[in-house]
Amino acid sequence: xSSRLMQERVAFFTIVRREIRRFMRIWVQTIxxxxxxxxxxxxxxxxxxxxxxxxxxxxPYMDFIVPGVIMMGIIINSYAxxxxxxxxxxxxxxxxxxxxxxxxxxTILAGFxxxxxxxxxxxxxxxxxVAFFFTDLIxxxxxVTISIAILTSIMFSLGGFxxxxxxxTFDDISIVPNFVLTPLTYFGGIFYSxxxxxxxxxxxxxxxxxxxxxxxxxxxILGSSDIPLWQSYAVILIFIAALGSVCVILLNxxxxxxx
Amino acid sequence: xxxxxxxDLRKTYDGGVEALKGIDLDVExxxxxxxxxxxGAGKSxxxxxxxxxxxxxxxxxxxxxxxxxxxxxxxxxxxxxxxxEFNFNVFETVQSIVLNVAGYNGIKRRVAKQRTEYYLKxxxxxxxxxxxxxxxxxxxxxxxxxxxxxxxxxxxLILDEPTAGVDIEIRRTMWEFLTRVNKEEGTSIILTTHYxxxxxxxxxxxxxxxxxxxxxxxxxxELLSRSMMETFVLDTxxxxxxxxxxxxxxxxxxxxxxxxxxxxxTALNDxxxxxxxxxxxxxxxxxxxxxxxxxxxxxxxxxxxxSASIDHxxxxxxxxx
Numbered sequence: 001x002s003s004r005l006m007q008e009r010v011a012f013f014t015i016v017r018r019e020i021r022r023f024m025r026i027w028v029q030t031i032x033x034x035x036x037x038x039x040x041x042x043x044x045x046x047x048x049x050x051x052x053x054x055x056x057x058x059x060p061y062m063d064f065i066v067p068g069v070i071m072m073g074i075i076i077n078s079y080a081x082x083x084x085x086x087x088x089x090x091x092x093x094x095x096x097x098x099x100x101x102x103x104x105x106x107t108i109l110a111g112f113x114x115x116x117x118x119x120x121x122x123x124x125x126x127x128x129x130v131a132f133f134f135t136d137l138i139x140x141x142x143x144v145t146i147s148i149a150i151l152t153s154i155m156f157s158l159g160g161f162x163x164x165x166x167x168x169t170f171d172d173i174s175i176v177p178n179f180v181l182t183p184l185t186y187f188g189g190i191f192y193s194x195x196x197x198x199x200x201x202x203x204x205x206x207x208x209x210x211x212x213x214x215x216x217x218x219x220x221i222l223g224s225s226d227i228p229l230w231q232s233y234a235v236i237l238i239f240i241a242a243l244g245s246v247c248v249i250l251l252n253x254x255x256x257x258x259x
Numbered sequence: 260x261x262x263x264x265x266x267d268l269r270k271t272y273d274g275g276v277e278a279l280k281g282i283d284l285d286v287e288x289x290x291x292x293x294x295x296x297x298x299g300a301g302k303s304x305x306x307x308x309x310x311x312x313x314x315x316x317x318x319x320x321x322x323x324x325x326x327x328x329x330x331x332x333x334x335x336x337x338x339x340x341x342x343x344e345f346n347f348n349v350f351e352t353v354q355s356i357v358l359n360v361a362g363y364n365g366i367k368r369r370v371a372k373q374r375t376e377y378y379l380k381x382x383x384x385x386x387x388x389x390x391x392x393x394x395x396x397x398x399x400x401x402x403x404x405x406x407x408x409x410x411x412x413x414x415x416l417i418l419d420e421p422t423a424g425v426d427i428e429i430r431r432t433m434w435e436f437l438t439r440v441n442k443e444e445g446t447s448i449i450l451t452t453h454y455x456x457x458x459x460x461x462x463x464x465x466x467x468x469x470x471x472x473x474x475x476x477x478x479x480x481e482l483l484s485r486s487m488m489e490t491f492v493l494d495t496x497x498x499x500x501x502x503x504x505x506x507x508x509x510x511x512x513x514x515x516x517x518x519x520x521x522x523x524x525t526a527l528n529d530x531x532x533x534x535x536x537x538x539x540x541x542x543x544x545x546x547x548x549x550x551x552x553x554x555x556x557x558x559x560x561x562x563x564x565x566s567a568s569i570d571h572x573x574x575x576x577x578x579x580x
Contacts (some may be wrong), residue, residue, distance in 0.1 A: 004332070006503025014362025025350075093346035097407075100310045100340050101363035102332040135455075259272065259313045 011103040012111050019115025023081055023122075030081070031122055038127040040135045041069045045191055057193045058224055066131045067218040068190030071125045071152065075185060076177060076212065078120030078153040082112050082160030083173045088161065090164065095257055103252035109161065109244075116138040116157030117150060124149055137221055147221030152213045152235045156181075158243035165247070165256035184210045196224045209235055260324055262288045262415045262447035265311065270304050272472075278304040280471040281318070286449060286504060288323075288414075288466070291441045293458035293479075294451045296468035297559055301452045303343060305468070306419050310340045323414050329510070336364065339408035339446075343419040345400050347407065349393035353384055356423070357407050364411035371410070378406040381436065398429040417449045421458060430454075434461055446458065455555050459483075460467035469559055490547040491530075493517045497539045505533025518547065 023030040038117035042062065050061035050214075058062060089095035131137070139145040158175075160214050169174045188210035194202050205211055206227075215234025250256065265284040271277045276321055278301045286292045295303050307313030311331065321329040325334035326381060347356045354375060361371035377383040380401040395403065399422055408416060417435070422430045436462060440446045452458055458465060458479070465482055467475040474549045475482060493516060507530065508520045517539075521530055527544075534541055 010365045010367055011363050014359055017362075018359055021355075089348075092348060093342075094348045095342065096312055096340075096342065096346045097360050098363055099312055099358065100335060102336040102410075103363050103366065104332065121419075207517065254314050258311075259309065 003210045007102065008104060008107045010109050012114075015098070015108065016114045016118070019081070019085060019112065019252065022115070023119045029061040030077070030119060030178040031126060033076055034144055035126045035130050038069050038130050041065065042131065046134055049116055051161045053146070053251060057224060057226075059143075059224075060135075062135050063222065064193075064218075066135055066137060067193055067221045068214045070124050070131065070205070071149070072185050072215045073123040073191060074149055075156050075213070077123040078116040078156040079160040079181060080176060081118035081119040082157045082215035083163045083167070083176075084160075084244075086112055087096040087167050087170070087173050088163055090167075091097045092226050098227050099257065102172060105248060109247050109251060112161055113154055116160060117153040118156070120153035121149065125152075138230060139221045140223035141220045143220075145217060148220055148232065148236070150215065151186050151240065152217070153238055154164065154237045155213075155236025155243065158240065158247055161247050162250070163244060165250055167256075181210075185214075187211075189226060190214060190216045209239060212236065260288050260291060261321075261562065262286045263449065264319075264321045265305070266319040268305065268308065268320060269316045270301075270308060270313065271316045271529040273530040278471050279308075279316075279318075282468065282471070282473050284466055285472065285477075286415075286447060288439070288447055290445050290447050290464055291438075291462045292447070292449045293451055293462035295458060295465060295555060296451075296463075298352075301327065301466045302468055303419060303473040304471075306340070306342075306417055306449075306451065309336055310338055317460060336411070337396060337414045339411065339413035340403045340414045341401075341408045341421050343418070343423065345404070345446045347400075347403065348578060349502060350391060352389050352391055353379065353395070353403055354388040356403065357410050361557060362412045366411055374397075374410050374412070375406075376411050377567045382406045398425045401425055402429075402433070405436075409446075412444075413446065415447045415449065417452050420453065421450070422452065422454060432458070437461065463497050467555060475558060488520050489523055491519050491521060492545050492547050493541050495539055495541050500539075501537060504539065505529075505538045512565075 032070070046062035046065050050065070051062040055061060055064075056258040072160050085097070089098075102213055163173055187205065188208055189205070194205045194211065197205060212235040215227040216229060216236070219225040219227075219232070221230050263284065263286040265282060267281045268279050269277075269281050270279040282301070282305065284294075284305075294302050303362070304313055308315045309322065309327075312325070320334075322334040323337040324335065326439065327334045349545060351359070354360065356381065357375040358368075360372050361374060362368070366374065376385065379388055382405055384399060385506060387399060389514075392400065392403065401424075405418075405421065408418075417439075421437075422433055437448060441448050450458065452463060462479055464478050465476070466473050467482075492512070495517050499515075502509060502510050502519045504519070510518050519530065519534075530543070531579055562573055
């Protein structure tokens with residue numbers, strides 16, 4: 001391995017280690033709240049209301065909502081981790097430690113993104129463990145389940161990074177999660193199948209990218225979903241390519257981080 | 260080889276402010292170089308561009324022979340930066356901050372730990388290694404930034420007002436440390452400071468920047484020889500000091516003493532005679548060591564006066580048209 005490549009590798013793992021240590025240091029704020037939320041969703045929607053609904057798309061209602069609840073934790077936390085970490089680095093100016101070091105922008109981006117993926121998957125794993133108290137689901141397609149989780153996490157980590165680049169106040173990093181991500185996640189078919197909706201709203205729902213992620217993940221766990229699997233992969237990969245390219249272009253220009 | 264070469268460097272900010280108007284600078288390898296200038300002169304912009312924190316508008320910068328446009332990573336590997344403002348993670352410990360920066364510079368963990376220990380000990384921060392950085396005193400924070408800038412052992416160390424707000428004792432310790440880094444390790448150092456006494460004591464070469472242009476450049480001794488004036492500090496019992504005494508300019512100091520500017524070569528007898536005629540009795544006198552400051556103040560003031568007279572002339576001409 002060339003010395004340049006070796007340097008980039010060391011820098012990458014340093015960023016990843018720092019990012020993981022950051023969210024683990026404050027695990028009470030970063031890891032446990034999503035698990036508590038998941039317990040509430042499963043208890044209220046899956047247990048209390050779900051016992052009246054019984055089945056959705058041919059599976060028990062509790063089993064139907066579990067993939068969506070896990071995916072919601074992954075999406076929100078991947079996004080929040082990167083947007084919050086990157087924005088803090090900007091506000092406290094310690095992003096300058098990276099900008100003056102001989103690290104390529106792609107390595108900086110990759111380090112932050114893997115940090116976001118680590119938190120997304122940590123939350124996803126914890127919610128899955130919690131879910132085992134409510135259901136005994138075993139993924140039908142484990143490779144699909146894991147790959148959709150990782151790719152979704154990468155996509156939303158990129159989204160969080162982009163948000164942080166443009167953000168100038170703490171309000172700016174809470175607007176997207178509160179007013180865009182959360183509504184899209186709820187309308188992304190966590191608690192219902194879009195086949196229940198009138199035709200018009202089915203078409204509108206299909207414009208929501210989160211629908212493809214939740215259904216892809218649901219296919220991995222239950223073996224069935226509202227959306228063909230290839231469409232889920234296609235949507236996620238297109239978003240990753242687009243968001244990743246925009247992030248790299250903005251980093252190269254120094255947008256939001258250089259004068 | 261030069262540690263730093265700058266050619267026709269220009270920077271215009273988005274709002275239209277022209278911070279650098281084409282500066283040229285050459286810092287020899289191993290030099291201890293002072294970049295001086297009043298607030299807003301363009302020092303921090305120049306440093307920002309050299310260290311890749313600010314995008315330049317045009318011009319060329321090369322660090323240790325590596326062009327910033329063509330080989331940015333190699334150029335950056337040779338720079339250590341101590342910025343003016345604290346810019347570390349206030350929730351991290353001292354040791355983590357230095358270790359992380361070593362990692363960003365591609366230094367493997369084992370070596371990074373050794374170097375972190377070495378530089379924290381050198382800067383008397385090893386005992387504070389597990390302290391969260393926000394709990395450090397101002398002087399410790401400055402020293403932390405120096406340790407962090409040196410951990411990858413750069414060939415060029417840039418310090419932007421490193422002793423601002425630091426007490427005299429710590430400032431002297433930092434001077435000794437920086438002199439050692441420069442002399443023993445051969446690290447080239449560029450220093451900006453408002454304490455001109457610091458530049459006079461530490462630096463070999465000086466450039467003075469004002470309104471985005473280099474207005475003077477040379478060795479400290481060259482600039483001082485151009486000064487042509489000496490300043491003396493007087494202990495006197497007079498409470499009201501006149502501005503002019505026998506043609507010499509005088510002023511009051513905050514510590515109750517007075518200062519008098521005297522052209523080089525003037526007989527001190529003449530000075531005392533003028534003071535006596537003005538009924539100013541002097542109990543002691545010493546030559547003010549901080550001669551560079553006097554030169555700097557006069558230079559910047561004369562440039563301001565020149566530009567003011569040019570502005571006045573042009574406005575008069577415009578008025579005539």
